[in-house]
Amino acid sequence: MTDALTAVDAPADLVLIGGRIHLFDVDASAASSIAIRGGVIVAHDDAALALAPSAGRVIDLGGRTVIPGINDAHLHAAWLGARWPRLFFGDHESSHDHDGALLTTNAERRAALHRAWRLLASLGVTSYTEPGIGPGEDAGATGCFGTPMLETYVDLHRSGAQTSRVTLLRLFGTIDGETHLDAFRAGLATATPATDPRWLAIPGVKIFADGIPPLRTAWVREPYVDGSLGALLTRGPDGPRQAFREMVRLAHDAGLQVAVHATGDRSIAEFLGVLEEAGAAPRRHPHYIVHADLAFDDLLARMRTLGVGAAVQPLIAAFTHAWASGQLGTERAARAWPLAQMLDRGILTTITSDAPIATPDWRASVDAAVQLLTDAGVPDGVTTRRAILHRLTVDAARQDGAADWKGTLAHGFVGDLCVLTDDPLEATRRASDLEVDLTVVGGRVVFERGLTSAVDADDARLDARA
Ligand SMILES: [Zn+2]
Incomplete structure (x- = not known):
């Protein structure tokens, strides 16, 4: 010092x-x-x-009130920047439309990231995880997740253009689709670009294990109402299960952080089983489960022991609960999205948007989390509000392996913060009623209300800023 x-x-x-x-x-x-x-x-x-x-x-x-900058631990910024303001669930016109090619040129990729970064700065978001960019999507329809996007990230990072810190997970399969073991193994063998991890960290990989309960594509232990069980998305010579196990083990043994998209209890159990056999212990970049919709009590206990985290989305739970009930049955649906149990058991939990699936506005996620917790019998109050915001700051930094330098406003931590019109710990108001007046990243003002124009579609001008 x-x-x-x-x-x-x-x-x-x-x-x-x-x-x-x-x-x-x-x-x-x-x-x-x-x-x-x-x-x-x-x-x-x-x-x-x-x-x-x-x-x-x-x-x-x-x-005004200041809190640490928000860290959205699961947000597809490139895709968000390409689609905004279109979301899959939300107030804007809902769009389950197929994207088609959104980004094809380098200029478009740069513009999408700049647009996302301006939007996130205006929301007080100072860090996020971009969950899945890599060669598995090189032939992808949207152009948002392939190798060229990784190169755009690295270029903008090296030019100092970022206004958000980014943790990026590499992807060796397709988004919401299959991953082949040979492609995964080949991908792991390729070099990770050299970056400053305080601004662009690339600590691990994303693996898609299964789909989602409303579509009966989550892999479950007890059958859906129609008798089906869902399935794994991984592929290999010895079948999906062996391929999944080998992928997790390869990445784990390589010292990489492993984030598994798993919603079904059977997928989650399989992931935990591999880590248990590997003798996995909590590590700097903890492994975690993305979504974890059906992480029931027995699984939460194992997650706690292994130090495995969960990146959850209260907004998606709110939007899809009724839809999922039709497939899972009401009794099991009532036990889904167990945020209260996760917090109660001390699971490393991050509250995230999965934007552009839901809005990147964390205030809406806070309100949805309050609803999820109070529905589970947790009283609203300062303690609950603090617990929720903890998941958007401190726990998100832990997921990033960065809890010793970001996520709090203590002495010696980076100057990433967000200024709000009122105190979000007061339970008398909705978080959505608070305004973000100032966003600071690394001591630099990246948004201030009144001086920064609203986020718009002026991609060319935004790109010129780089
Ligand atoms: Zn996602």
Whole structure:
């Protein structure tokens, strides 16, 4: 660390004063001012005020509330940027339409990412996981997930154009489709691009195990109402199950983070079984299950033991619950999306949007999570609100293997934060009623209300910014 004199004397780049700043540190403490220098938080309260006279910029919060920047741990930014404002579930005209080719040129790919980044900055999102980009989608219809998109990510990263930190998972199969063992093995053998992991981390792989309960494509232990069981999406010479097991084992043994798209309890059990046989222990980049719709109690206990996390989507649960009930039966559907049990058991859980499936607006996800928890008998209140926001900040940083440098506003952590009109911990209001007034990433203001024009379709101008 720098010595105390240097720390006190060097000018801060940005000081925020006069607010309610929730640090989300281990003590759940709060401050009224905060100072950032060199992208890192260097002072709070009086020590921060002392840095104000010489600071590059001082912002009076006027009583507003500050929380750590939001980290959406499962969000398809390239696809979102290409489609926005069209979502699959949401207030905008619903579109279960087929995308067709959305992105074909380098300029279009760059524009899509810039558009997503501007949108995310306006929402207070400072980190996200792009879950699945790679050669498995090189022939994909949308053009949003193939190798060229990975190259665009790396180019923009190296030019310093990012306004969100990104964790990117490589993909050696197709999005929501099959993965072949030989292609997976070949993909694992290829080099990962060299990047600064604070801005573009590429720690692992995404594997699609199964589909979703409403379509009866989740692989389940007890049959659907029609008697079917769903199936695995993995393929190999010894059948889907052996292919899946080998993929997980190969990636795990290579030291990679493994994120498995698994909604069915049978898929989840299979994944956990492989890790148990491998003697897997909690690691810096934890393995996790994306969706985990039917992660019932016995499975949650095993996840806890293994340190396996869950990236869940309360908005998708809200949109599809009735639809899934028709396939699962009401009793099993009532036990699906067990967010309350995940939090109760201390599972590493991230609350995510899966945008553009649902809106990337985390405030809507918070309201949906409150609904999911209160429906399960959890009382609403400061503790519940804090627990939910923890999943969008601290736990998301843990999923990123970055809990020691982002996700809280403690001293020495990066200056990623979000300023809101009111306090999201107060249970009397919907999160959706709060406005985002300022977004800061690494001490740099990337959005401020009134000074930044609304996100629009001016792709050319956005791209020119790079
Ligand atoms: Zn997804």
